[in-house]
C-alpha cells in the first residue's frame with residue numbers, strides 16, 4: 408500500500424519555517440538573549456543582528472540602506488496586520504491635520520486594510536472603495552479618477568491573498584506621485600513572488616509579513632519612505648527609532664531578514680518553478696464540469712490557484728480533502744466564520760452559489776510536481792462525491 412500522503416497547499420495562509428531561517432533564529436532564542444538597547448557585548452550583538460536584518464529588508468525592497476541607529480525606512484512590526492493598521496491610520500491621522508480626510512482603497516483588500524478603513528469611517532474619514540473587474544483587476548485610471556483634493560492616501564494591495572491577482576502597482580504608484588497623494592500597498596502576498604522596487608514603483612508605504620515567506624509568525628515590516636511623517640505606533644522606549652516602543656523580538660527579526668533574503672534571491676527562477684505547478688492545476692481543471700478559475704489567468708501569483716466548483720460547499724470540500732491528506736483553503740462562508748462568502752469572490756461578480764464552492768490551492772518552494780499530481784488525482788473524485796449528495800447540484804443538473 409502507498410504510504411499516506413500529506414500535501415500542504417495553503418501557503419497563502421501561512422508557511423513552514425525553512426531550515427536556513429530556523430538555523431539563523433536559534434542562537435537568538437537562547438544564548439543571544441541580550442537586550443538590543445544594552446551597551447555591553449551581548450546587547451550590542453543583538454542590536455547588530457537586528458540592524459543586519461533591517462539591511463536585508465532594505466536590499467530586498469530597494470529601500471535606502473540604513474546604518475546603526477541612523478534614520479531608516481524599515482520598521483519592524485508584529486506582522487502584516489499591524490503594518491497595515493499603522494500605515495493607514497498613521498497617514499490618515501497625520502494628514503487630517505491638513506484637512507485631508509479621504510482615503511481610496513479597493514473592495515477586495517485584506518480585512519487588515521478594510522476593517523482599518525471602516526474604523527476610520529467611524530472617526531469621520533471618507534473612504535472610496537474601488538470595484539474590481541471580473542478578473543479582480545483595478546485600473547490605474549480608476550484610481551486617478553477617485554483621487555480628490557482632500558485625498559490623504561491610496562491603499563491598494565499588491566497581490567490578492569484569495570485569488571492571487573497582481574495589480575498594476577507601478578502604474579498606480581505613478582498616478583499617486585503625479586497627483587501628490589501618498590501610496591500604500593499591502594505586499595504581504597507579493598514579496599518573493601514579484602520583483603519589488605519601492606523607489607522605481609513610487610511606493611511610499613508597504614506592508615509585509617515573515618510567516619508568508621517561510622519566516623516566523625508574529626513579525627513583519629512597515630516600509631515608510633523617508634520624509635513621511637508617521638505618528639508613533641507605540642509610545643515608550645526608544646526602540647524602532649522611537650516610533651514603536653518595546654524590547655525587540657530579535658529572533659523573529661533575524662528570521663524575517665533571512666526569509667526575505669532567501670525569498671528575493673532569485674525570484675524569476677522560483678516563480679518559474681511555481682508556475683509549472685500552478686498551471687498544471689489550471690490546465691487540469693479549466694475544462695471541468697461547472698468549474699471556473701477565479702482571478703486573472705496570467706496576472707496572478709505564480710503559486711496560487713483559485714477555482715469554484717458549482718454544487719459543492721467549500722467547508723465540506725476542505726474536510727474531504729483533509730481526509731485525503733490535502734490542506735487547502737476556501738472562501739466559503741463557514742470557513743471564514745460568517746454567513747456571507749468571501750467579499751473577494753463576491754467582488755468579482757460571482758453568485759453566492761459559485762462563491763461557496765471555491766477552493767484555493769497555494770504552493771510554495773516546498774511543494775513538488777508530485778503534490779500537484781496528487782491533487783489532480785484526488786480532487787475529481789471528491790467533487791463527484793460531494794455533488795452526488797448536494798440538493799443544489801440536483802437542481803442544476805435537473806434544469807439541463
Ligand SMILES: *Cc1c(COP(=O)(O)O)cnc(C)c1O
Pocket residue numbers: 419420485486487488489517519564566567568593595596616617618619625626627
Ligand atoms: C496574511 C496577510 C496579512 C496579515 O498578515 P499577518 O502577519 O498575519 O498579520 C495581511 N495582508 C495580506 C494580503 C495577507 O495575506
